[in-house]
Amino acid sequence: KNQVEQSPQSLIILEGKNCTLQCNYTVSPFSNLRWYKQDTGRGPVSLTIMTFSENTKSNGRYTATLDADTKQSSLHITASQLSDSASYICVVGGNNRKLIWGLGTSLAVNP
Amino acid sequence: ETGVTQSPTHLIKTRGQQVTLRCSSQSGHNTVSWYQQALGQGPQFIFQYYREEENGRGNFPPRFSGLQFPNYSSELNVNALELDDSALYLCASSWGTVEEEQYFGPGTRLTVT
Numbered sequence: 001k002n003q004v005e006q007s008p009q010s011l012i013i014l015e016g017k018n019c020t021l022q023c024n025y026t027v028s029p030f031s032n033l034r035w036y037k038q039d040t041g042r043g044p045v046s047l048t049i050m051t052f053s054e055n056t057k058s059n060g061r062y063t064a065t066l067d068a069d070t071k072q073s074s075l076h077i078t079a080s081q082l083s084d085s086a087s088y089i090c091v092v093g094g095n096n097r098k099l100i101w102g103l104g105t106s107l108a109v110n111p
Numbered sequence: 112e113t114g115v116t117q118s119p120t121h122l123i124k125t126r127g128q129q130v131t132l133r134c135s136s137q138s139g140h141n142t143v144s145w146y147q148q149a150l151g152q153g154p155q156f157i158f159q160y161y162r163e164e165e166n167g168r169g170n171f172p173p174r175f176s177g178l179q180f181p182n183y184s185s186e187l188n189v190n191a192l193e194l195d196d197s198a199l200y201l202c203a204s205s206w207g208t209v210e211e212e213q214y215f216g217p218g219t220r221l222t223v224t
Binding site: 034041042043044045046049090096099101102103104 | 115
């Protein structure tokens, strides 16, 4: 069964600290993996998209990694800011053109 | 901002009523996908429209229907509303297939009482 699992479910960190969010998937065949940031009650905003051949991709303070062999991805946030408080969702695309969404990690950055 | 707009932003309806949600896609995009996101859950794919034709559908009953217009804007219609239809409805536009990068609108919050 195609699934995307994220951990932790929620995370609280202090402003300025780094954190890493995890995503494990069983989607096959695999086409691409995306990380979205979603503020409460708002639409998701794309952070990164990676294909099979890409191991890492950065977008400012966000760096995503992908290990297609172990079917794992991580999103690393550097020097967190209060505005980073949001839900971070991992989404995996398969060759059947469907997207499989994770449930997200809820991140709270406290002053 | 992504350039994708949705209206209305909030809506309250009564069980059994019908509702129409609207989405204007980003300029140059010909594909619109609709998602339902319940509180604390990930978005669930409802259907996709590509060049005015339905191009894929998720596990939603026929009372969820849609349209895409020649300018690629789109409507989501829900008949016979149920309490469980209360959710954030997201529209995403893209150029081409689902696997292309989608740009999401701000969503419409529907509450069914």
